[in-house]
Amino acid sequence: MPTPHPSLATLTAIAAAPALLLSGFAWASGWVGPSRIGGGTIVDAIEHNAGKHDGYRRAHAKGICVTGYFDASGGAAGLSRARLFAPGRYPVLGRFSTGGSNPFATDGRNVFHALALQLTGPGGQIWRMAMDHTPIFPVATPDAFVALQRASRPDPATGKPDPTAMKAYLARHPETKAYQDYIAAAPLPDSFAGGTYYSINAFRFIDRAGAAHAVRWAFEPDAAFGALDKTKLASLPTDYLFAELRARLAKGPLRWHMTVTVAAPGDVTGDATRIWPTDRQKVEAGTLTLTAAEPEETGACRDITFDPTLLPDGVALSDDPLLPARSAAYSSSFQRRALETPGPSAAGKALAGKGR
16 A cells, blocks of 8 residues: 655644744743743853852852751641642752852851752652742842843952942842842841741642642741841851851751741732731741751752752742743753862862861
């Protein structure tokens, strides 16, 4: 029998398949779509601002790996069908870091502290989180983030941004000025152990009936809060926070309680610069326990991008435009540093007992 010729519709579908795959990849990478910019553009802006440090993450460059576990209480199981909320203990891999792109920066800076986590649930289900100790973010959109990096680039002669460029930027972005005022006035934790870490972005929990609940979450510490003296930050040892964490963990585990805040109708979910009112419903989801730390150079977190869009079934993205942009930027950062060879970071030396 003669071989039938494929129809025009079939040929069209075959030809279209690669284009559809490429367009889907481009959307996931943040290249196309409304209010989306490429991850490479974001990373270029970071490097333009802070310089290039081969082999290191382009953001949150100074950090160390931590390990432990999450004990789910079952308290959030009514909000989300995620199996990680079912009562039980699940392994955790994480990373503490300080803000900025210099892996050798001093800890004596008035910048945010960060905690990233990877929770592994039944069947190998993965949930990654990237949180800061501040409840708000300085920008609401990827475009504003790129503009801020460009406007705040330090002048090599003064070590400070061009005041004209920053004044023009802040005039267009009062939300960034509000963040600057917040970080200037708020107490700065004297330990990673005493900080509360916020999801910042809103997400959606999907329950067993398929209903969606807009949420944010925070990890609140058992350790008492202590504040650094901001007038003496310049005299702080270079790797103070990392050496202090190592000393604490040598004495025993550290714990945080995961508290989920549920939005009320009308609460904004697409703007990370805005905080929800304090009277919103709160649910305790479980307890995070961290038991050990190790240098990132040899630690299990080294090759993980803590992409906050990697979510388990039962947790979904909100309409916050920063989330796909963060995913694209983390991917670009990893691709670049994977081709480079880093040396030991300051945090790694501190963990080995060699920090100043």
